[in-house]
Amino acid sequence: MGHTVCKILIIYHSQSGNTQKMAEQVARGAKSVENVSVTLKRATDATLQDLLECDGLAIGSPEYFGYMAGLVKDFFDRTYNEALERKEIFKKPYVVFISAGNDGTGALSHIERIAMGYQFKKVYAPVIARGAIDQEILEKCEELGGTIAAGCEAGIY
């Protein structure tokens, strides 16, 4: 794709730092792909404009009370209605990463359900970390970022 720059947006929330570590690793993986630019934002700072401008999206959340973090939900709440009027968000490739104490499935399934509403296209298996963030999880996150970035850059999604 020559000089075309593919834009990957990573949005996340993190209270005690675990999801943030994952997000940083997803960003690292995505940045390792040529012709890719990465925007890493806390969900609370992310806007509809960020969504419109990206070519691919990674969403990260801790699981709190069997659900995504409230501030990740807040991002969806703030952007959903307007997003539906902007056809360019449909079919945007996305991936998810979750940090949980011991589960993570509640946060994941609710994010996936909302993503269906936006008609995002899931392009890779989610990463769920249970407990401390170890090297294996960091590597999976890096791979997740690298995969969505490489796919976007190659135009395969």
Ligand SMILES: Cc1cc2nc3c(=O)[nH]c(=O)nc-3n(C[C@H](O)[C@H](O)[C@H](O)COP(=O)(O)O)c2cc1C
């Ligand atoms: C208020 C609160 C609720 C939580 N609820 C769950 C839960 O339902 N399931 C679970 O597996 N872990 C739960 N946890 C553990 C967090 O998901 C886990 O500590 C996670 O790594 C936090 O991510 P963070 O460091 O990015 O904030 C909860 C933690 C907090 C603070």
